Amino acid sequence: MIKIEANAALKKTDTKTKTRKIKASSWVEMVPSKLWVVISLLVAILFWTILSVIPNTSRSFPNIFLVSESVITMLQRGVFWKDIASSLTSVVAGFLIGFVISLPVAVLMAWYRPIRFIIEPWIQFVRNIPPLAYVPLVVISAGVGRTPQIIVITIATFLTMSITIYHGVRNIDPTLVKAARVLGAKDKDIFMKVIVPASLPFIMTAIRLGTAVGLTSLIAAESTGASAGLGMRIRALNNTFESAPMLLYIIVIGIVGLIFERLVKLLERRFTGWQEKRE
Numbered sequence: 001m002i003k004i005e006a007n008a009a010l011k012k013t014d015t016k017t018k019t020r021k022i023k024a025s026s027w028v029e030m031v032p033s034k035l036w037v038v039i040s041l042l043v044a045i046l047f048w049t050i051l052s053v054i055p056n057t058s059r060s061f062p063n064i065f066l067v068s069e070s071v072i073t074m075l076q077r078g079v080f081w082k083d084i085a086s087s088l089t090s091v092v093a094g095f096l097i098g099f100v101i102s103l104p105v106a107v108l109m110a111w112y113r114p115i116r117f118i119i120e121p122w123i124q125f126v127r128n129i130p131p132l133a134y135v136p137l138v139v140i141s142a143g144v145g146r147t148p149q150i151i152v153i154t155i156a157t158f159l160t161m162s163i164t165i166y167h168g169v170r171n172i173d174p175t176l177v178k179a180a181r182v183l184g185a186k187d188k189d190i191f192m193k194v195i196v197p198a199s200l201p202f203i204m205t206a207i208r209l210g211t212a213v214g215l216t217s218l219i220a221a222e223s224t225g226a227s228a229g230l231g232m233r234i235r236a237l238n239n240t241f242e243s244a245p246m247l248l249y250i251i252v253i254g255i256v257g258l259i260f261e262r263l264v265k266l267l268e269r270r271f272t273g274w275q276e277k278r279e
Contacts, residue, residue, distance in 0.1 A: 062244045070245035079233065084252065086228040090146065090221060091214040091256075094153025099210060102158045103203070106165035107195065120166070127159035131220035144225030152224065156217040161206040168202020169195060204268045211260040215253055230256075 051061040074080040109116040131152050142148040172195060180190045196203075222231035230249050237246040 060243055060247075062247065066244040067248050067251070070242075070248045074245055074248070079228065082228050083230050083233045083249070084256075086226070086232075087218055087222070087230040087253075088256070090149040090229065091153060091211075091218060094150045094221070095157050095210050095214045097150065097154045098157030098214075099161055099207065101154070102162035102165060102206070102210075105158075106162045107169055107191070109162075109166050110169035123159055123162060126155070127163070131156050131217045132223070135220055135223055139224050146226075148224035149221040149226060149229075152221040153214050153217055156213050157210040160213045161210045164206035164209055165199065165203055168199035168206075171202070172198045200271055201268075204264065204271065207267070208261070208264045211264065212257060215257050215260070218253065 045064060048061060048064060051057045052063040071080065074083075105119065109119055134155075135148070135152060138148045138151050142151055176194050176198060177190060180194050185193070218229070219231040219234065222229040223235065226232040230253055234246055234249050237243075237249070
């Protein structure tokens with residue numbers, strides 16, 4: 001009798017817990033996604049406001065009004081749009097070059113063991129080194145200006161994307177490749193009709209990570225004697241202790257990252273809409 005009563009009590013508890021979860025889930029689903037964005041933004045602004053009034057953090061986090069006014073200040077100096085355009089040029093160019101190089105390298109590493117044994121250890125070795133460490137060597141070799149910026153971003157994005165794509169190709173079901181060979185497919189056909197479609201989700205993940213790495217390595221890339229750019233301007237403003245425009249530029253980098261994220265999501269819906277995802 002005691003066991004039966006205990007089991008009944010447990011069942012009642014489980015039922016109540018499931019009911020609460022269903023109610024919570026239904027409540028969350030009733031709120032529109034755009035409203036969640038507004039709520040998230042308001043929470044962030046509230047947190048920012050609190051930091052701006054605390055004595056220890058107020059100098060590093062000036063209030064939103066001061067940061068908004070700094071937009072006009074940087075526009076009057078004639079550097080705001082110039083810095084954004086310069087950084088976008090370097091990031092996009094470095095990312096594209098890194099992607100074009102990483103795709104065949106990753107496939108070759110996954111396809112041929114000797115190439116994997118030779119290249120993969122060095123990729124794993126270099127990707128653990130912060131870009132700031134090898135920036136001086138890049139400057140010595142390529143000089144100052146746009147070229148070393150693109151080289152640094154290319155290296156950073158290549159290292160991340162090549163490993164991601166490599167694991168994607170390695171995880172392809174070998175039965176698919178064997179079936180294609182039995183049907184008389186050549187290596188070119190296998191690559192285009194089996195490897196690429198099957199590893200496409202990993203390629204999209206690599207693109208997502210590559211854009212993020214390109215932006216995070218921007219500060220290091222623009223320490224190569226750049227005359228304009230978001231990262232270069234942050235360092236210059238740091239030297240003059242102008243925290244409001246410095247925070248503005250940091251926010252701009254975050255906004256650019258969100259735009260890249262949205263673009264990648266659009267590509268994912270277009271090319272990997274068949275993939276099941278958990279919301």
